[in-house]
Amino acid sequence: MTPLLEVRDLVKEFPIRHSLRGTATVVHALDGVSLSIAPGEAVAVVGESGSGKTTLARCILGLTPPTGGAIVLDGVEVTRGDGRALRAFRRQVQPVFQDPYASLDPRWSVARTVREPLDAYAIGSVADREARVGTLLDLVGLTARMAPRRPHELSGGQRQRVGIAAALALEPRLIVADEPTSALDVSVQAQILNLLAGLQRELGIAILLITHNLAVVEHICDRALVMYLGRLVEEAPVPTLFADPRHPYTSALMAAIPYPDPSRRLPQTVLRGEVPSPIDPPPGCHFHTRCPVAIDICAVQRPATTQFGPAHRAACHVAAVAAQSTPSFAQVPSVPQ
Amino acid sequence: MRALLATPATGRVLDVQRLGVRFEVQDDVVSAVSNVSLTIDAGEIVGVVGESGCGKSTLAMAIMGLLGSTAHITGRVELLGRDLAGLTVEERRQVRGDRMSMIFQDPLTSLDPAFGVGDQVAETIRAHRTVTPAEARARAIGLLESVGIPAAATRYSDPPHRLSGGMRQRVVIATALANDPALLIADEPSTALDVTIQAQLLSLLRDQRDARGMAILLITHDLGVVAQLCDRVAVMYAGQLVETATVEQVFRAPRHPYTQALLAAQPSAGLARGSLRVIGGQVPDLSDPPPGCRFAPRCPLVRPECDSPPELLAAQPGHSVACWADPATHPGAAATASSTGAPRGAAA
Numbered sequence: 001m002t003p004l005l006e007v008r009d010l011v012k013e014f015p016i017r018h019s020l021r022g023t024a025t026v027v028h029a030l031d032g033v034s035l036s037i038a039p040g041e042a043v044a045v046v047g048e049s050g051s052g053k054t055t056l057a058r059c060i061l062g063l064t065p066p067t068g069g070a071i072v073l074d075g076v077e078v079t080r081g082d083g084r085a086l087r088a089f090r091r092q093v094q095p096v097f098q099d100p101y102a103s104l105d106p107r108w109s110v111a112r113t114v115r116e117p118l119d120a121y122a123i124g125s126v127a128d129r130e131a132r133v134g135t136l137l138d139l140v141g142l143t144a145r146m147a148p149r150r151p152h153e154l155s156g157g158q159r160q161r162v163g164i165a166a167a168l169a170l171e172p173r174l175i176v177a178d179e180p181t182s183a184l185d186v187s188v189q190a191q192i193l194n195l196l197a198g199l200q201r202e203l204g205i206a207i208l209l210i211t212h213n214l215a216v217v218e219h220i221c222d223r224a225l226v227m228y229l230g231r232l233v234e235e236a237p238v239p240t241l242f243a244d245p246r247h248p249y250t251s252a253l254m255a256a257i258p259y260p261d262p263s264r265r266l267p268q269t270v271l272r273g274e275v276p277s278p279i280d281p282p283p284g285c286h287f288h289t290r291c292p293v294a295i296d297i298c299a300v301q302r303p304a305t306t307q308f309g310p311a312h313r314a315a316c317h318v319a320a321v322a323a324q325s326t327p328s329f330a331q332v333p334s335v336p337q
Numbered sequence: 338m339r340a341l342l343a344t345p346a347t348g349r350v351l352d353v354q355r356l357g358v359r360f361e362v363q364d365d366v367v368s369a370v371s372n373v374s375l376t377i378d379a380g381e382i383v384g385v386v387g388e389s390g391c392g393k394s395t396l397a398m399a400i401m402g403l404l405g406s407t408a409h410i411t412g413r414v415e416l417l418g419r420d421l422a423g424l425t426v427e428e429r430r431q432v433r434g435d436r437m438s439m440i441f442q443d444p445l446t447s448l449d450p451a452f453g454v455g456d457q458v459a460e461t462i463r464a465h466r467t468v469t470p471a472e473a474r475a476r477a478i479g480l481l482e483s484v485g486i487p488a489a490a491t492r493y494s495d496p497p498h499r500l501s502g503g504m505r506q507r508v509v510i511a512t513a514l515a516n517d518p519a520l521l522i523a524d525e526p527s528t529a530l531d532v533t534i535q536a537q538l539l540s541l542l543r544d545q546r547d548a549r550g551m552a553i554l555l556i557t558h559d560l561g562v563v564a565q566l567c568d569r570v571a572v573m574y575a576g577q578l579v580e581t582a583t584v585e586q587v588f589r590a591p592r593h594p595y596t597q598a599l600l601a602a603q604p605s606a607g608l609a610r611g612s613l614r615v616i617g618g619q620v621p622d623l624s625d626p627p628p629g630c631r632f633a634p635r636c637p638l639v640r641p642e643c644d645s646p647p648e649l650l651a652a653q654p655g656h657s658v659a660c661w662a663d664p665a666t667h668p669g670a671a672a673t674a675s676s677t678g679a680p681r682g683a684a685a
Contacts, residue, residue, distance in 0.1 A: 048531035049502075155619065156389075185388040185558060190602040190613035212531060215561075219604040219613065256536040258561030260603050262584045266565055270536040274501050 002075070003036035004206050005060070005093070005174055010034070010069035012055050016279070027278050029055040030066070031230040037174065040204040042197075044217040044238070046253065047227035050275050056227070057178045057210045061095050062086055091121060094172040098179040100159030104151040110137070110162050111147040117169040136165040140195060157188035164195065168205075175199070178210040193220055214257050218242060223311065226250045229278055229286040234314040246306075246314040246323075249287050285317065293318045349418070350519045350552035351377040351400070356412035358392070358399050365624040369395040371576045373412075374649070379519065382546060382553040384563040384584075387573035388599075390620055393556045396573070397522050400554070401439050402429045417519055435465040438513040442525035444505035448497040454508045455481060455493030461515040480511040484541060503534035510541065517549060524556040539566050560603055564588055569655075572596045575621050575631040578649055582656040592658040592665075595632045630661065638662040640670070 012030040017023075029052045037043050047053045058064040060071060062078070071079045078089040094117075097103040104113055111133050118129040134144050140161040151159055160180060167175055177196065181189040197220045200207050209221055217224050218238060225235040226249065234247040245251045252271040273290045276282055282289050288298035297317050305313045306320040358370040370392040377383045387393045398404050400414055402421060414421045416437055421429065433439075441447045448457060458477035462468060468476070474493070481489035484507040497505050506526065513521055523542065527535040543566060546553055555567060563570055563584065570587045572580040572595065580593040591597045601614030618635040627633055633643040642661040651657045652665035662670050 048533060186560070187388060187599060187602040187616040190604070191615050193604060194613050194615065213604075214532075215604040252533060256532040258532075258535070258539070258559065258565045260560040260564045260588060260600060262564045262588055264564075266536050266539065268540055270540075271533045274503055274534065275531075 004039045004041075004074065005037045005208075006070075006072040007033060007035045007056075007060065008070040008072065010056070010059060010071070011067045012052070012059055012064065013067045025279050028230050028281055029278060030059065030069075031281075032069070033227070033230075033232055034069075035225055035232065035235070037206050037208060039173065040200065040206050041223065042200050042207040042209065042221045044209045044211060044221040044224040045227060046211060046214060046217055046224055048212055048253075048275060050229065050278055051227040052230040052278070053210045053212075053227050054178055057095075057176050057208070060208065061093060061176050062090055063095075091170045092172050093174045093176060094167040094170060096160075096163050096167050096175055096177040096180045099183050100156055100163050101151070101183070103163055104159055106151050109148050109150055110142070110154070113162055114165045114169060117166060121170060123170070132169070136168055139168060139199075140165045141191075155188070156184050157191055160184065160188075160192050161195065164192075164199075168199070168203075172205065174206045174208060176208045176210070179212070180209070181216065182211070182213065189216075196220055214254060215259075226253065229275060229281050231286055232315065233287065234316075236309075236312040236314075240309060240312050244308075244312075246308050246312070246319040247287075247316045248291050248293050248318070250314070252290075252292075285315070291318075348379040349376060350379050350381075350416065351375070351554065352413075352415040352418075353400065354413040354415075356396070356399060356414060357410070358395050358404065359409040359411075360407055361409070362624070367624045368626065369576055369623060370399060373573075373576075373578050375571055375578070375581070377520070377552040377554060379552055380546065380550045381569065382543075382555060382567045383569045383571065384555045384557060384567035385571045385573055386557055386560060386563050386599075388558055388620070390575075390623075391573045392576040392623075393558075393573050394524055397439065397524050397554065397556050401433060401437065401522060403433075403439075431465065434461055434518075435516045436518055437520040437522065438516070438518045439522040439524065440506070440509050440513045440526050442528050444502060444509045444529070445497060447509050448505060450497055452496065453494035454497055454500065454505075455489070458508065458512050458515055461512050465516050477511070477515070480515055481508065484508075484511045484514070484545070485537070486511070501534075502530055503537060506530060506538055507541065510538075510545070514545060514549070514551075518551055520552045520554065522554045522556070525558070526555070527562060528557070528559070535562075542566060560588075560600065572599070575626060576623055577631060578659065579632065580656075580658045581649065586653070586656045592652055592656065592663055593632075593660050594636050594638050594662070630659070636662075642667075642670070 010030050010033045014027040014029055016025050016027060033056060045053045045056060055064060059066045066079060070077050073089055073092060078085050114133045114136050115129050118132060133147065137144060137146060142158065142161050181192050184192060193216060196207060199205050211217060221238050224238050224241050226233050228249050234250045245254060255267055256270040258266065271290055276289055284300045285298045285303050288294040295318060303315045303317045305315045306323060307313055308323060353373060353375040356370060356373045360367045360369060373396060385393045385396060399410055455477045458480055459473040462473045462476055478489045478493060486492055486504060486507055527538045530538060557563060567584045569583050571578050572593060574595045580596050587596060591600055598614060598616045604613060616635055621627055621631055629644040630647050633639050640661060647659040647661050649657045649659040650666040652663055658666060661667055664670055
C-alpha cells in the first residue's frame with residue numbers, strides 16, 4: 001500500500017546562543033527520523049521528555065520547519081514546496097493538542113472554533129458551514145446546545161471534543177494528536193480514546209498519536225515507534241512490541257509502566273540515571289549511558305537498524321548480535337537512515 | 338516538637354475522624370470534603386485516589402493545616418494521639434516540617450529558585466533543631482545522598498534550575514524527610530515526571546518508608562501508582578470516601594460501583610478497541626450535592642435507598658464500602674444488576 005505520509009530522515013536542530021559567552025550551541029531535537037503511515041492506520045510515537053516526539057509532531061504539522069529531511073504526503077514532498085503546497089497539506093493533516101484549556105480561544109464560541117477551518121478554506125456557503133458545525137459536534141458526541149458556549153463553560157473532556165471537532169472540519173486524512181489525553185482524568189481520557197478509536201475505525205482517518213503513555217498505545221494503535229533522544233530506537237506492530245521488545249530502552253519503558261495491578265509491582269531498578277542533554281548527546285548509541293546491556297561498540301558507533309520480523313525494526317548493536325545467533329530472525333540490511 | 342508529639346505504642350500515626358471542609362464562596366457553601374474518616378499506622382502507605390475536584394488535595398491540606406481562613410473545618414485530626422485543632426498556630430507551625438511534612442506535585446514550584454538546593458534542606462533542619470550551620474550542612478548532604486543525588490556535596494549550592502525534574506523531586510523529598518517525620522503526605526509526587534523517572538521515585542519512597550518506618554499518605558489520581566506503592570487505599574468521590582480497602586482487595590474485588598467504573602476506564606491490555614468503560618454524566622456540583630449518595634446520578638445500580646446517604650461500612654475485614662447496593666453491608670439489597678451492564682463505548 002502506498003503510504004499516506006512518509007517522513008524521510010528528518011533532522012531538526014534548534015540553535016541556542018549564549019549572549020554572554022557569544023558561543024552558539026545546537027539542540028539536536030530530531031536526528032534522522034524516518035517513518036511512514038498508511039491510510040487509515042493508527043501509529044503511536046512513544047518517548048519521554050526530550051525524546052523529540054513533540055518536535056516530530058510539529059514538523060509533520062508544518063508548524064516547525066525541519067533542518068533536513070523530507071515530509072511526503074501522497075508522494076508529494078511538502079517540505080520543499082511553496083505556500084500553496086503547504087496549505088493543501090494542512091488541509092489533509094490536522095492537529096489535536098494536549099491542553100484543551102490552552103488550545104481553544106476563550107473568547108470564541110464552540111461553533112466559531114469548529115467553523116474556523118471552514119472559513120479559512122472558504123468551504124461551501126455560510127449556511128453550509130453552519131450545518132457542517134452541527135454535524136461535526138454530533139460526530140464528537142456534543143449536542144447542538146453546546147454551539148453557543150464558550151470554553152470556560154465546558155469541562156476538560158468537552159473542550160477536547162471541541163478541539164477534535166475543529167480538527168475534523170476539513171475532513172483530514174491524518175490527525176496528529178500530541179498527548180491528547182494527558183491533561184484529562186482517567187474516566188474522561190477513556191471517552192476521548194474511544195472517540196479517537198471510533199473516528200479511525202468509522203471514518204478511516206489515520207492517526208499519529210504522540211504519547212508518553214504506553215497503556216494508551218496498547219489501546220488504540222496498530223503500530224508504535226519508540227523514540228529516545230531524537231532518534232527512533234524501535235518500531236513494531238503494537239502486539240509485537242509488547243510481546244517481544246528488542247531494544248533495551250523499549251523494555252525499560254515497558255517495565256516502568258505502573259500497572260493497576262498490585263501483583264505486577266515494578267522491578268526494583270527500572271533504569272538508572274536520566275535522559276542526557278540533547279545539546280550534547282552521547283556518541284554512538286544515545287542510550288548507551290543508561291543501557292543495562294551496553295557493550296564497547298555502543299559508545300562508539302551509531303547502531304544500524306536491524307529487521308527482526310515483519311515491520312519490526314530496532315537500532316541496537318546487542319539485539320542485532322543476539323538475532324544473528326538465532327536463525328529464526330534474518331538480518332535484513334534495511335537501513336533507512 | 339518531639340516532646341509535644343511522641344509516637345504512641347499503638348503505632349497509630351494519623352487518625353482522621355469525620356473531617357469536613359467547607360468553603361464559603363460568595364453566597365454559596367462548597368463542601369469540598371465531607372465526613373472523611375481515615376487512619377494510618379507507622380510504616381503504612383495509604384493512597385487516597387480520586388479524580389479532579391474530588392477533594393483529595395483539600396483533604397491533604399486540611400490534615401497539614403495549610404488551608405486559609407476561608408475554610409471551615411469540622412471533625413478531628415489526630416497526629417500521634419494529639420488533636421491538632423488543640424494546638425496553637427505556633428505549635429502547628431512547629432509540627433509541620435518536623436513530625437509531618439508534605440511533598441507537592443511540581444518540584445519546581447516547591448523549591449526556592451534563588452537558593453542552593455542543599456541550603457533548602459539545611460534550612461528545614463535548622464528551623465526545627467538546634468544545630469550548628471556545619472552540622473546542618475553535613476546532615477543535608479547525607480539526606481541528599483540518601484535520596485540518590487549523586488555528588489551531593491558538589492551539588493549543594495546548585496540552584497534548582499540546574500537539576501532535572503526527577504532530581505528536583507528528590508531534593509523536595511530530602512527536605513520533607515529532613516527531620517524524620519512520622520507522617521509524610523505526598524500529593525501527586527510523580528505526576529509531573531516521566532515514567533522511568535516515576536519508577537525511580539516510587540521505589541525511592543518505598544525504600545525510605547522501609548528504612549524510616551514513617552507513615553505515608555499518598556494523594557493520586559493514578560490507580561497504577563496506587564497499585565505499585567500502597568498498602569491500603571481510600572477511594573474518594575465528590576468529597577467523600579466511597580471505599581477503603583487493602584490494595585489487593587480493591588484491585589481484585591472492588592465493591593463500590595464508582596471504583597469498579599474507575600478501574601474499567603483504565604486502558605490496559607486485552608480490551609477491544611474503543612471499548613474502555615466510560616462513566617456517564619458529570620461529577621456533582623459540590624455547592625449543591627445530591628442529598629443521598631453522591632454517585633447515585635451516574636450509578637448503574639441506583640435504587641430508591643440511594644436518596645439517603647450511605648455510611649461507610651465494613652463488608653469484610655479491612656474492606657469498607659459506602660453503597661446501598663452492596664450485598665454484604667446491606668443484605669436486603671437485591672444485587673441483581675451487574676455494573677458491567679453500564680453504558681459502554683464513546684458517544685461518537
